[in-house]
Amino acid sequence: MLFHLALRRLVRRGTLTVRYPDGTVRRYGDGNAPMAGMAINTPRALRRLTLNPGLALGEGYMEGEVEPLGCSLFDLLSFLALNIAEGGMHPIEHAREWLRKVTRHLAQINPAGRARRNVAHHYDLNGRLYALFLDRDRQYSCAYFPTGQETLEEAQAAKKRHIAAKLLLDRPGLEVLDIGSGWGGMAITLARDYGAHVTGITLSTEQLEVSRQRAEEAGVADRVRFELMDYRDWTRPVDRVVSVGMFEHVGVTHYAQFFRVVRDALREDGVALIHAIGRMDGPGGTNPWIKRYIFPGAYCPALSEVLPGIERARLWATDIEVLRLHYAQTIAHWRARFAGNRDAIASLYDERFCRMFEYYLVGVELIFRHWGHMVWQVQLSRRQDVVPLTRDYVVEAERAAAARGREVA
Template sequence: MLDKTIYKQIFKASFNAPIDVEFWDGEQVSYGEGEPIAKIILHELIPIKDIMAHASLTFGEAYMAGTIEIQGNLQQLVTAVYQSKDSFLNNAQFKKFLPKRSHSEKTSKTDVQSHYDIGNDFYEMWLDPTLTYSCAYFASDSDSLEDAQWNKVHHILNKLNARPGETLLDIGCGWGTLIFTAAKEYGLKATGVTLSQQQYDYVNQKIADEGLTDQVTVFLKDYREIQQTYDHVTSVGMFEHVGKENLGEYFAQVSDRLVPNGTALIHGITGQHEGAGVDEWINQYIFPGGYIPNIAENLTHIMHTALQVDDLEPLRRHYQKTLEIWTQNFHDVSEVVIARYGERFYRMWDLYLQACAASFEAGNIDVVQYLLTKGPSGAELPMTRAYIYHADVAHGVK
């Protein structure tokens, strides 16, 4: 059978580690030397033409449907695919480059709400108590996920070198941990902006519950609608959502929202190599409209604004570890997720979390913190990075 012959060629080229494969007719084949890291079971023949046209989307949908079953470590398996230059996820003939997509304020709101408004109760099941849905910062091997998320928030705020009474805008504020910390521990007047109705409602209720109406504000708006200026701007896990065609506008908005010599800390997933910043399956099922820019793209856009770079800090291993903990947490509540959302939904999110961990492990993507100044680099910052680490220690980041 021609399809099976081509499958065997694909599998032979696609992994840098030993695997077992069981085909739809019961034939079993081993690839590579040594103990297999996983077994792939193909319950049905998936047409080769679908793989050639849409490799990521086709395999992702097959996994969601149970047509493909993985026995063993899924993250290791996907890492092995990414690390093979001839794999179906790396080879140009299998890649599907998505067309440019408009990111108007209306489509951005729809895209964001499709992901973040699944329900606060869904995210509460597997995130840590801070409800922080971005890369944590593990200052110690013994840090829990919650410890590491507090570390991250403090590390970001410490980089700003903010003073009590100053103002902060957080673009894409999530469930508000950063703006509440900025207000309560750093004495800042903090404003958050989100397009998620559920996040907005959650933050507003917390502002009222904690009596912070004079110090914390949240807007249910597109970030492009904000007109005020602030001493500091933060944005964590946001620019991945704005789309390739809007990155320049995004960084221009960061610049425009800062007072002269203000500081910004932009934290986001960033490629350290050239290539497509879109995965077709993730774009279809997880993050509609998402795009991961590389460092050169971001720096080019920054250069076209009044912003200057003060520091870049890659946190790739931190996000890999964050995702591995999220995956374990997600597995721990598998029965609840399946009962509430169904088997297909559970398999979709399980694949998403483990494939992302694999992508960080393989080095396909990174997460980088960009410390930026509006005006001459470091004009209002201390001469060395020591201020960051001294403040980290003072806030328990050790």
């Protein structure tokens, strides 16, 4: 059968045990560790895995038609990710990956109406869901682990300090535009701890409501406001622009437009910081399961796709930093918290939803561990002389902010 032949090609390291729908058990690989197992419970799941494995594996797990055998979901997906990273790939999936790559520009045309629908699909879920696995500040983006030993709360606070340092918030009263402001944590932090006046814009009605409530509770509503707005509708110049975890939803065909908006939003001595997921192995395509069930319209670009838009906007890329395993560690924390609150999450939705989210968290952690995904931060300015000549100021500002935090605590 085709699936059997595909697995023989895929498994180059370790041993994979597969139980087929008719009860047949076959083993693939060299007989050595690592080891994992997979039960394919229905003929339908087997057909789907043969024809479209990138989509069918996640769907099969959600429906209970494909399950780990003698191991955890993490073990199974880690085994498959490791072997794919070493050059093994289902031949049909290889062809589909090529097709996704060459058609990504067409697939990511993202006018305002579609952008709003895509955001609502993921971010307008029941707010309690995110409270059950994120940190207290609901930071839904890569944390920053200076030593690797930080708690999730400590690492998310360090991420905000790291970004604030690159924004050069060197005096109170600076005006900041936060594009894709999430649940408001970054905007509130910049106002409360750095004296900034922040406008956060989002396309999520759920996040907008929560953000406004949090600003009131934090006592910074006079310095922070949140609006339901597409970034393309912003017209007023500000001192600083920050965007964390939003650029993945812009769409590759809109990058030049995005950076023109950033440039036009910056005053002459302004500074911007864009934080987003990317890939180190060049342009590619979005996994079809992620695209259908988690982030419709999303794409994590290579820097080679991002920098031309910056250049065309005539912006200086005054600093570029790549964070490699930080997101893998972040998601490991999210997975543990999700597992610890699984019963509560199932009461909000159902078993299928829990399986979907588990598959999402495991899969995304593994693309950072094995498939070359990373996070990049690009600092931008209109002029080359508004940022210090060396990066020493980043560390100094982070240390000063951490010391102030300890004094307050």
